[in-house]
Amino acid sequence: MHRYRNWLLAFYGVATAVSLFLLTRLTFSFDFEQFFPKGDPDWEFFKAYIQDFESDDNFLLVAVERQEGVFDQAFLQQVHDFTLRARELPHVTTTLSLTTVRYPLRTPFGVTAVPAIHIDDTTYYAADRARVLQDRRFVHNLISEDATALTVVLKTVNQSTYEQSVALMEALDSLVAQYPFESVYRLGRAYFHRDMVAMQKREIAVSTFIAVLLASAILFFIFRRWRTVLLAMTGIGLALLFFLAVLSLLGRELNALAALYPILMCIVGVADTIHLTTKYLDELEKGRPPAQAIRITVREIGLATFITCVTTAIGFLSLLTNRTEPIQAFGVNAALGVVLAFIVIYGWLWLWLPRFQREQLILHTPEWAFWERFMRHVYTFTRTHQRGIAWAFLAALGLSLVGIAQINTDYRIRQNLPRGAQITRDFLFFEQKFAGFRPVEIAVFPQQNLAADDPAVLRQIDKVEQRLERYPSIRAHSSINDLYRSLNAMHYGNRPDAYRLPDEDEELLRYQRLAERLPNPAAEVLLSKNRDKARIAARIQDIGRDSIVAIQNDLEQWIAKNTDPQIARFRITGTGVVVDKNSNYIRDNMLQGLIPSVITVALLMALLFRDARLVLIFAIPNVLPLFFAGALIGFGGIPLEAGVATVFSIVFGIATDDTVHFLSTFRLCRSRGMSVERSLETTLLETGKAMTLGSIILFFSFLVMLFSVHPPSVIVGVLISATLVGALLCDLYLSPVLVRWLLRDPMPATTALQPSALNANGGEASHSPSPLEAHS
Numbered sequence: 001m002h003r004y005r006n007w008l009l010a011f012y013g014v015a016t017a018v019s020l021f022l023l024t025r026l027t028f029s030f031d032f033e034q035f036f037p038k039g040d041p042d043w044e045f046f047k048a049y050i051q052d053f054e055s056d057d058n059f060l061l062v063a064v065e066r067q068e069g070v071f072d073q074a075f076l077q078q079v080h081d082f083t084l085r086a087r088e089l090p091h092v093t094t095t096l097s098l099t100t101v102r103y104p105l106r107t108p109f110g111v112t113a114v115p116a117i118h119i120d121d122t123t124y125y126a127a128d129r130a131r132v133l134q135d136r137r138f139v140h141n142l143i144s145e146d147a148t149a150l151t152v153v154l155k156t157v158n159q160s161t162y163e164q165s166v167a168l169m170e171a172l173d174s175l176v177a178q179y180p181f182e183s184v185y186r187l188g189r190a191y192f193h194r195d196m197v198a199m200q201k202r203e204i205a206v207s208t209f210i211a212v213l214l215a216s217a218i219l220f221f222i223f224r225r226w227r228t229v230l231l232a233m234t235g236i237g238l239a240l241l242f243f244l245a246v247l248s249l250l251g252r253e254l255n256a257l258a259a260l261y262p263i264l265m266c267i268v269g270v271a272d273t274i275h276l277t278t279k280y281l282d283e284l285e286k287g288r289p290p291a292q293a294i295r296i297t298v299r300e301i302g303l304a305t306f307i308t309c310v311t312t313a314i315g316f317l318s319l320l321t322n323r324t325e326p327i328q329a330f331g332v333n334a335a336l337g338v339v340l341a342f343i344v345i346y347g348w349l350w351l352w353l354p355r356f357q358r359e360q361l362i363l364h365t366p367e368w369a370f371w372e373r374f375m376r377h378v379y380t381f382t383r384t385h386q387r388g389i390a391w392a393f394l395a396a397l398g399l400s401l402v403g404i405a406q407i408n409t410d411y412r413i414r415q416n417l418p419r420g421a422q423i424t425r426d427f428l429f430f431e432q433k434f435a436g437f438r439p440v441e442i443a444v445f446p447q448q449n450l451a452a453d454d455p456a457v458l459r460q461i462d463k464v465e466q467r468l469e470r471y472p473s474i475r476a477h478s479s480i481n482d483l484y485r486s487l488n489a490m491h492y493g494n495r496p497d498a499y500r501l502p503d504e505d506e507e508l509l510r511y512q513r514l515a516e517r518l519p520n521p522a523a524e525v526l527l528s529k530n531r532d533k534a535r536i537a538a539r540i541q542d543i544g545r546d547s548i549v550a551i552q553n554d555l556e557q558w559i560a561k562n563t564d565p566q567i568a569r570f571r572i573t574g575t576g577v578v579v580d581k582n583s584n585y586i587r588d589n590m591l592q593g594l595i596p597s598v599i600t601v602a603l604l605m606a607l608l609f610r611d612a613r614l615v616l617i618f619a620i621p622n623v624l625p626l627f628f629a630g631a632l633i634g635f636g637g638i639p640l641e642a643g644v645a646t647v648f649s650i651v652f653g654i655a656t657d658d659t660v661h662f663l664s665t666f667r668l669c670r671s672r673g674m675s676v677e678r679s680l681e682t683t684l685l686e687t688g689k690a691m692t693l694g695s696i697i698l699f700f701s702f703l704v705m706l707f708s709v710h711p712p713s714v715i716v717g718v719l720i721s722a723t724l725v726g727a728l729l730c731d732l733y734l735s736p737v738l739v740r741w742l743l744r745d746p747m748p749a750t751t752a753l754q755p756s757a758l759n760a761n762g763g764e765a766s767h768s769p770s771p772l773e774a775h776s
Contacts, residue, residue: 071147093155116128207705243336257327268312271697279300280353437539629719638715662688666679684736
């Protein structure tokens with residue numbers, strides 16, 4: 001046995017060295033595309049659609065603010081110089097600002113252009129300001145309505161990678177630092193990509209640090225020996241290190257949910273440590289030598305703990321039914337982490353616990369007597385108030401159903417941004433001053449072999465654009481019609497009221513012939529090369545998913561009634577539409593994913609206990625907390641989005657642990673010849689304390705997420721903490737009632753067992769082994 005321990009210690013040393021190396025190769029990712037449902041027809045359509053045009057998020061906006069107004073010569077010169085130099089930034093294809101915009105002007109010698117702002121001649125500023133602020137092409141796009149901010153639009157490569165985003169943002173920050181701008185705000189894919197990954201790294205570091213401190217404090221509170229704390233936390237730290245190394249080896253990327261991994265590993269590790277160490281200490285107290293004590297501990301506690309490991313992993317694997325890759329990856333990774341933590345921590349404790357005597361691992365304090373008194377109170381209360389407990393849980397279930405009915409999916413992007421961060425302030429600035437970030441695309445398909453720029457099709461597009469202007473939250477839109485409106489305005493001296501399509505098709509065709517001779521790069525991204533489709537590109541403010549869906553439905557109904565499908569058909573698409581649709585999948589699949597997991601775990605319990613009544617007793621206390629979680633989401637007005645949806649799988653996966661320990665201990669007591677009442681009392685005295693302490697650990701461990709700057713992580717932490725309190729109440733109060741109702745003794749119950757009545761093995765008489773004992 002000593003030789004095996006030395007080999008195991010050597011293995012831990014080698015594995016640690018390899019893991020530290022693999023840790024340097026761990027990668028992070030944050031792409032909105034990750035949250036799109038795989039196989040969704042709208043997502044597949046959009047991916048094909050952008051092949052003819054461009055992605056709807058290939059931009060980076062830089063807003064420069066001047067509170068006194070932007071029409072200042074020095075300021076405009078700086079913005080203009082910045083716009084030109086920004087074209088040299090990595091992964092930028094073109095740039096545009098109001099200082100580079102030129103109006104077409106018709107002269108006797110042909111078409112020329114004049115600047116929208118005469119930077120070098122301040123005498124034009126008043127007229128330029130009046131004209132620009134009346135032009136809807138510019139307001140909310142390139143200039144704020146109050147003329148205190150200008151936007152520089154940087155077009156970037158399609159679907160830029162994280163490395164490209166970091167390179168672009170570093171170069172941009174360096175360029176911005178060279179100008180004395182009052183305030184600068186950024187918005188776009190590259191900015192989100194860089195800063196959200198930085199947030200993920202911070203979240204993992206902070207959650208790991210706080211979770212370790214909390215777990216150490218709780219373990220010290222329980223055992224009052226720093227040696228035990230160091231022993232346990234080293235095992236948990238190794239489990240977390242090996243877990244991250246395995247993710248690196250498998251090429252798994254860490255996403256926005258990765259901050260939960262350290263907490264989950266600490267939770268699983270501390271729970272396993274408490275169950276194993278307390279049982280080992282109990283055996284030492286009975287006079288067992290360390291070698292025998294560890295063998296008995298592993299034999300009697302090991303199976304139950306392994307079953308809790310499996311049920312927890314199954315709960316996380318239920319996330320595989322979700323159609324978004326980050327949620328699926330989180331489920332698989334968390335399940336892998338739970339199993340790995342069990343193996344690493346059990347091996348570590350088996351290696352080190354026998355090296356210490358009982359007094360070296362624990363210091364008895366008055367708190368231990370408190371927990372025994374509390375468990376006796378719980379036992380007495382559940383025996384004398386059975387009907388009241390049942391009615392209380394039924395009332396809680398009814399109230400939960402009311403809360404679940406109030407669950408909404410009114411998700412907003414701002415709710416996913418880090419609290420107090422510059423990226424959040426920038427996002428809100430663009431929401432207030434400009435058109436916002438959220439893209440909306442309308443695909444246009446001409447019919448009857450018409451070209452997408454046929455006058456009949458263009459007039460159908462114009463109808464839809466006029467309808468878009470009726471929605472206050474849509475402040476900007478563009479289409480191929482912008483070119484012909486500009487030429488029409490040119491014909492009338494660039495008057496703002498002339499920015500429209502001409503009334504006659506013949507005149508529109510004349511503008512088309514003229515446009516063919518003019519450089520117009522915008523046409524390439526608004527009209528397909530073979531002219532078989534066109535696009536209307538718009539941006540809508542972050543008013544909430546439900547409000548946006550209402551606008552989308554209203555627009556679709558209006559299009560069906562007011563456009564001619566024989567000339568052109570329209571389809572609303574874009575990344576925003578796909579994200580909104582994903583909320584429906586999350587809501588609809590919430591139970592679909594959990595039901596197979598509940599059934600799988602129930603079958604596992606049936607195989608273990610071989611008693612349908614115990615399976616029912618197991619299922620009820622673990623399903624009820626799911627209703628409690630739904631009620632908290634509904635009553636709290638929390639939008640159901642991808643991160644929040646993980647609460648149900650986490651709660652189910654973790655809540656089953658206590659029930660498995662409870663029923664395993666109860667079944668073991670029954671197999672030793674104890675009555676139902678004596679078995680319940682012994683179970684609560686021996687296992688109830690560990691269950692309660694474990695739940696306290698779970699409660700505070702998930703509250704670590706309160707330190708997160710990521711709002712969904714905070715919500716998930718609070719929801720799980722609160723729900724696990726409900727799960728503990730179900731195990732302590734409802735499970736004993738269900739046991740008494742479903743598992744009655746064939747003979748009158750004996751008097752409640754006193755601790756002194758137990759023999760050294762915790763039983764009353766010899767017996768034949770039960771299926772549980774045979775397995776263990």
